[in-house]
Amino acid sequence: MTIHPNSIEARDKAYHLHSYTNARALERDGALVIERGEGIHVYDNAGKQYIEGMAGLWSVGVGFGESRLVEAAAKQMAKLPYYHTFTARTHSPSVELAEKLIEIAPVPMSKAYFTNSGSEANDTAMKIVWYRSNALGKPDKKKIISRTKGYHGVTIASASLTGLPNNHRSFDLPIARVLHTSCPHYRAFKTEGETEAQFVERCAKDLEDLILKQGPDTVAAFIGEPVMGAGGVIVPPAGYWEAIQKVLKKYDVLFIADEVICGFGRTGEMFGATTYALQPDMMTLSKQISSSYQPISALLINENVYQPLADESAKIGTFGHGVTAAGHPVAAAVALENIRIIEERDLVGNVRSLSPKFLARLKSIADHPLVIEYRGVGLIGAFELVPREGFAAGQLGPKLFGYLMEEGVISRAIGDSIAFCPPMIITDEQVDDMFDKVERGLEKFAKELT
Numbered sequence: 001m002t003i004h005p006n007s008i009e010a011r012d013k014a015y016h017l018h019s020y021t022n023a024r025a026l027e028r029d030g031a032l033v034i035e036r037g038e039g040i041h042v043y044d045n046a047g048k049q050y051i052e053g054m055a056g057l058w059s060v061g062v063g064f065g066e067s068r069l070v071e072a073a074a075k076q077m078a079k080l081p082y083y084h085t086f087t088a089r090t091h092s093p094s095v096e097l098a099e100k101l102i103e104i105a106p107v108p109m110s111k112a113y114f115t116n117s118g119s120e121a122n123d124t125a126m127k128i129v130w131y132r133s134n135a136l137g138k139p140d141k142k143k144i145i146s147r148t149k150g151y152h153g154v155t156i157a158s159a160s161l162t163g164l165p166n167n168h169r170s171f172d173l174p175i176a177r178v179l180h181t182s183c184p185h186y187r188a189f190k191t192e193g194e195t196e197a198q199f200v201e202r203c204a205k206d207l208e209d210l211i212l213k214q215g216p217d218t219v220a221a222f223i224g225e226p227v228m229g230a231g232g233v234i235v236p237p238a239g240y241w242e243a244i245q246k247v248l249k250k251y252d253v254l255f256i257a258d259e260v261i262c263g264f265g266r267t268g269e270m271f272g273a274t275t276y277a278l279q280p281d282m283m284t285l286s287k288q289i290s291s292s293y294q295p296i297s298a299l300l301i302n303e304n305v306y307q308p309l310a311d312e313s314a315k316i317g318t319f320g321h322g323v324t325a326a327g328h329p330v331a332a333a334v335a336l337e338n339i340r341i342i343e344e345r346d347l348v349g350n351v352r353s354l355s356p357k358f359l360a361r362l363k364s365i366a367d368h369p370l371v372i373e374y375r376g377v378g379l380i381g382a383f384e385l386v387p388r389e390g391f392a393a394g395q396l397g398p399k400l401f402g403y404l405m406e407e408g409v410i411s412r413a414i415g416d417s418i419a420f421c422p423p424m425i426i427t428d429e430q431v432d433d434m435f436d437k438v439e440r441g442l443e444k445f446a447k448e449l450t
């Protein structure tokens, strides 16, 4: 790509430090400039059209260019562009959104607490767990268990919960009191001859052994995504969540469901907790809560969490936590309208009805000799490439990603897996269009390898 000295690309290189990017590679290659979006498509500044097969970052559920969200934002911006929710102030968008979230929660929840990102929601969940343990007079019950390959964000606390090496390496993480248990990826982590049921039993035993080793009186909570997203779209094997939840109950360990990706329809139910019969005490929500048109996240807590917290705040005189833009009226108004759209257009029903085709197309890709496995549920899925001599682990995925970009499909390379999580408005024909392009890209990639 030729980069003109005063172009967006050149100025981006000069001034902009990017997330999840090799800064030296960016200095050399520049960034892709996305200029606009419409439906399931986005367009770069050369006019090339892409199917946004990842809905941005697993997030633009209602698709791009949704005028109802633009109008909701403009209307709220004109009425009350900002107000806070500190020191017993409130405004109707945050109240209405809190009420709506408690109404649609898959299990009885008591209160919604607002933040701006998934990371902050998980950070807050961790602080509330600690606060609650102190309130209950259990100052040693503070450890939180997460899973290898789980993804919970990037703040100091949430990056510690995240179980991926790149989020720890050179950041001096994880912090103390965060522990990781095994990842439920059967194909990758099964032992010789181990059945799926035996593997599930072992995952639950790993968790129980960890709790016993640490001392049940020191373990306060467990956090997990119903389906792991950024760890590679790891769909839990049958019986996994039932076995894990049994252990959590046995040792009085709170369950935090990180629904940042799964929430608002992605798995074919409004929440992943319904798909997998989860009984969380706390849930973190973001991304599809507003289709990411505005930054907003929420933490739902049940009575079992709320009551001690309320007592502690009365004892201290305040719940000393909160960020300036929490429950931002514009973001809350957009989230409310977004949830209305999901409900009115039955986008969860659309996910359910297109899922068989989506998964069938992934399954047929998995028949390709270069592909070892496909995984998926609802409209989230991935296929994984067979390891290959001459390529280090994690080198093939990004290469194939490039071929798919040439075909006009934005996917996500996670190591040697290629993930898909298209906007939930996608149609039957568009699912075919996306996978036809993916298959063409895969064939070209295969030719290059031979």
Ligand code: PLP
Pocket: 057, 116, 117, 118, 119, 120, 122, 151, 152, 153, 154, 225, 229, 230, 258, 259, 260, 261, 286
């Ligand atoms: N939790 C999950 C499951 C996520 O996938 C993500 C982001 O991808 C986060 C938390 C962090 O959210 P954010 O990037 O908004 O901080």
